[in-house]
Amino acid sequence: MAQEMRILLKHADQINPESAEDYIRVGGYKGLEKARGMDPRAVIEEVKRSGLRGRGGAGFNTGLKWSFVPQDIEPKFVICNLDEGEPGTYKDRIIVEKNAQAVLEGMAICGHAIGSKKGYIYCRGEYPHLVQLLNKAIASAKACGVLGDFDIEVRMGAGAYVCGDETALIESIEGHRGNPRFKPPFPGVAGLWGKPTVVNNVETFACLPYILVNGADWFAGIGAPNYPGTKILTLTGDVVNRTYVEVPTNVTLREVIYELGGGIRGGKKLKAVQVGGTSGAFISPEYLDTQIDFDSMASISATLGSGAIFAIDETRDIVEIVTRISRFFEHESCGQCTPCREGTFRTREIMERISSGKGSIQDLKNLELLGKVMKDTSLCGLGQAAPVPILTTLKNFGHEYKRKLI
């Protein structure tokens, strides 16, 4: 029987997330203390060795990302990405609500490693209560003196999914439209106000104190070797338990859905599961025994992404659901690059046509071509990922489309 493994959420609901004292009482800020006793380069090495990979969706090795930051340019910035906009995802909210101090500590560890004195938390506009919570948590940590000379400021987004992209997020902090930048230059070299900037996800930062305290080897030994540690998943759709869980990364989708999620509501059969949020692939039940870690998901052309698990039962109309998803991307495209701005709009038109029974076989061909070109040519991840739910359902559930055609 698969079980949760709580590291980040170990003290959930037992400590006040605003209170640095509470956090210190359960061992908090020891990781930062240890890091500050180490050479910054040794901290980066330790994080690299732990195998920690970005929990925001891209899965890039965190220590390696830090190592690209030039040492000789000042100032440098640390940004915590709390803009989780991926539908079906709320893990970062849970982490902050249960263990905000660990996020602050993780940011300060990063600050020490790259030589930055200033951190920003970019919190999505949908979470105003977290802005308040974080401001209190920062004040508490400052009052305890644990942050030292590392300063953290909270900024709030205003309803733009695309700001989850690190360069769009930077633009937004700078007070601009949230248009992603082309890369290179990468934020590590030229980020916020053109200065070297590390942007990591909330969950990534929250892992750091535990890695520093328990050592890289300890972390590297948890879960899947290529994507070690735990992952917080959020279960939505037709599962019995619509909830969140923290699990080692070597659990399988089947264990997540049928054991931790309690199976499918009403004893129905599972039709499909979308992993990684609304931009993720729709997987058919034959792949349920795949581990959730990044590389295992990639091996079945899926992405772990944000860790959202959206299960739908056999009675659901998958074309209708994907049509809704296409509307999401149309709404959230920033409108900067042609393939995404026009592609998400036309995709939604075609999906609505098919879903309402007016689509033709040519529409399916056009969808596939459009999806391919969007993936190939869009400026940022939004436009590149927007076609994924369509392309994967066309491939795995093509019959559902075909039966709706005229």
Added chain:
Amino acid sequence: MITLTVDGKQVQVPEGTMLLEACQLAGADIPTLCYDPDLKRVGSCRMCVVEVEGRPGLVASCVTPVANGMIVHTESPRVVEARKVILELLLARHKLECHTCEKNGNCLLQDYCYRYGVTTSRFSGEMPKFTKEDPNPFIERDYDKCIMCTRCVRACEQITGAKAISVAYRGHHAKIATAFDGNLADSTCAFCGQCLMVCPVGALTSKLSKGKGRAYEVEKVRTICPYCGTGCTIELNVKDNKVVGVTSVRDEELSPVNKGALCVKGRFGWDFINSPERLTTPLIKENGEFREASWDEALDYIAEKLKAIKSEYGPDAIAVFSSARATNEENYLIQKMARAAIGTNNIDHCARL
């Protein structure tokens, strides 16, 4: 130096060069819409995508720095397919009325559709309905033809500094707008027309030239703008021996002073040329009425009067006021005449128009 291979041809370029320039050096003709050599790059139209071996997606060549050993294909089937789809997507939002469009024959969207054989769009559906009448006398704004390359926004900011327009709204609803999406006259627009100079399609055109001749019908006569002493290069667009418009020259060698930038007078202030109210001969006022005179008569009359005033009241009773519309050389001569011929230092200049 960086060495890379473009369409089988090896080229060497300095580090930091963008792929677009490297490809051009290798002789490749890369289509671009948002790229403009005088404006900051945004890499957003994606027309300039090329295939670089080993890279997962196609890359926008205008914003991708070269790297050693890159193997680049600029017209591979994958690239051509992507460009065709991008053109079809743009066509699907572009009000197609080439038959009456001012930019017919001078439109990049048209050129690229021709080049890639794109006749219709497989993605046509709802069309944008952005365009509304902007009652200013100079600039026609037909945003139903806009392809969102944002060259106009960047020209307004980076060439003129007016910042009258920006991108407003988001996604497919995004459009070029002034603050509060109003008329140009209510904005900081200076009507310099740099926006229509850089617009690659028919979204921004001159109201004054409307219906008077397309680019291929007019003869372009390069000259200097007569309005002030700056000396901007302009091109008179001449059709049937009449000036039907003014365009500018962006080539730095041919237009060293202004590199294509003009002000409202230079770009739009040419309609006086064919005006029936224009003076074509000197006039002499007699008994409160003007009558036509020859140049000889007029000049003799002036010389006579100046001499008379000078002998009766002295040279300082005369002042000379010259025009900014005259050239430096002409202004030099007039001051020379004031000081040497008339003998006064009373010489001034209107300084501006």
Added chain:
Amino acid sequence: MANYKEIIATYKDKPGGIIEAFHAIQKEFNYIPEEALREAAKAFGLSEAEAFGVATFYSYFSVKKRGKYIIRVCTSAPCMVAGGDKLLEALENYLGIKLGETTADGRFTLEATECVGQCQGTPVITINGKPIPEVTPERIPEILSSYK
């Protein structure tokens, strides 16, 4: 009601703080009035066109007047399969307005939103930013009665 000039002055020295200022203005006025937008542009060194571009980019900002309470119904896929569409329809019927409209008494504006990150309790609505989970059509009168 606080003066928008005072609100903007509070954020003036924050680099890139125009978005924070817009939030604060909207908290007071429920939308960004034209004169407040002009003032913010000036304070943050942006052209008015740019400031308008920023305000219209983010879906939580409005440059049009709205009701006292903004009801947002999540239309993302997880809420959709949990009955979000029926809920939206029921709200439209109950309030007698369509999506994007404001009730005649100026009390409620109905908007759609994408995921608000409360998916443990689908379907979700928010009223002036406060999430209300597991809303059913039957619960609408009771929920809205506390917003006077």
